[in-house]
Amino acid sequence: MGDGDADSVTLSGDAAGWVRSRARERGVPPDEYAQRLVAAFRTVETAERVDLATTEDVADVERRLEALDRDLDEKIDDVRSRVVQVKREADGKADADHDHPELADDVEDALDAAREAERMAEDAAATAVDVEDRLDAGFENYEDILETLRDRTNGLSRKVGTLARVLVDVRDSLKPLVEAANRRNAVEKLKRSANREGIRSARCEECDATVDVALLTRPACPFCEATVTDVEPKSGFFGSPTLATGTRPALEAPQVIDDPAGELEDIADE
Incomplete structure (x- = not known):
């Protein structure tokens, strides 16, 4: 040789x-x-x-990966339990004055958790690459350790994808609940406005039909389906109260957070 x-x-x-x-x-x-x-x-x-990685360096990286692993497990469990809790609260609270702002907050918190989990996985991958670079100078037994680090980093990435998929399900579940809650809130606002003016029934501005305001279940005329935006008192001695119709102002529309679908699905696909 x-x-x-x-x-x-x-x-x-x-x-x-x-x-x-x-x-x-x-x-x-x-x-x-x-x-x-x-x-x-x-x-x-x-x-x-x-500047070579020592046994203590490798042990430190392993401890950090174990901590990341536990943290991701906790985040996934937290999001799943939050979905169950939110659904129970939404089913159990029929008060129309309650527009469920916490639902949007929960989605945003969960999205933040996904972003943080992705960042943690990226940091772990960068740490593994750094250790690999330092180990290239010798000590072949470290190759087995590097393989273990790579496997665990890949495991963290898979958990990030799982968390993102859970969040997509949360978004899809909460969006109709938030919209329904805001529709109920809009109807109650119309009823309160009519009650303040002493109005029991009003003429639909769109189809001229007489509508019992107290019986409304949606912010729309039950005869022509036109969107009702306000209850206006009668004008003049011979006038009659009117249900104003048209496009609901932007601030009255269902309040839903910006759709995170693109970002979540990108994370879920990685």
Whole structure:
């Protein structure tokens, strides 16, 4: 395995067999592999300070990955329990004055959790890459450790995807609940306005039909389906109260947070 000059290494017996075996596994000539070992040994022996990953470094990375793993598990469990809680609250609260602003807050909090989980997974991947770069200088037993780190980083990425898919389900479940709550709120606002003016029934501005305001279940005329925006008192002695129709002002529309579908689905697909 070489002629013994300054650029070659000569080995025999078990040592030579071991080098040949390891070199074959890595697809390099035995001489080149032996020279790498010698170069690594010289670096460790002569350098005043060698920036190589130590056993403590690897243990620290493993501890950080374990912490990230636990944190992601907790986030996924928290989001799932939050979905169940929100659905129960929405089913149990029929008060029309309650427009469920906390539903939108829960979706936004859950989305923040997904962003944070993705960031944590990216940090873990960057840490693994950094450790790999530092280990390239020698110590072949670290290759097994790196494989473990890669596997665990991939596991974290899969959990981020799971969390994102849960959040997509949360969004799809909460959106109709928020819209229904806001429709009820709009009807109650019309009824309160009519009650303040002492109005029991009013003429629809769109179809001229007489509508009993107290019986409204949606902010729309039950005869022509025109959107009702306000209850206006009669004008003049012979006039009659009117249900104003048209497009509901932007501030009266169902209040739903910006649709996070694109961002969540991108995370879920990664």
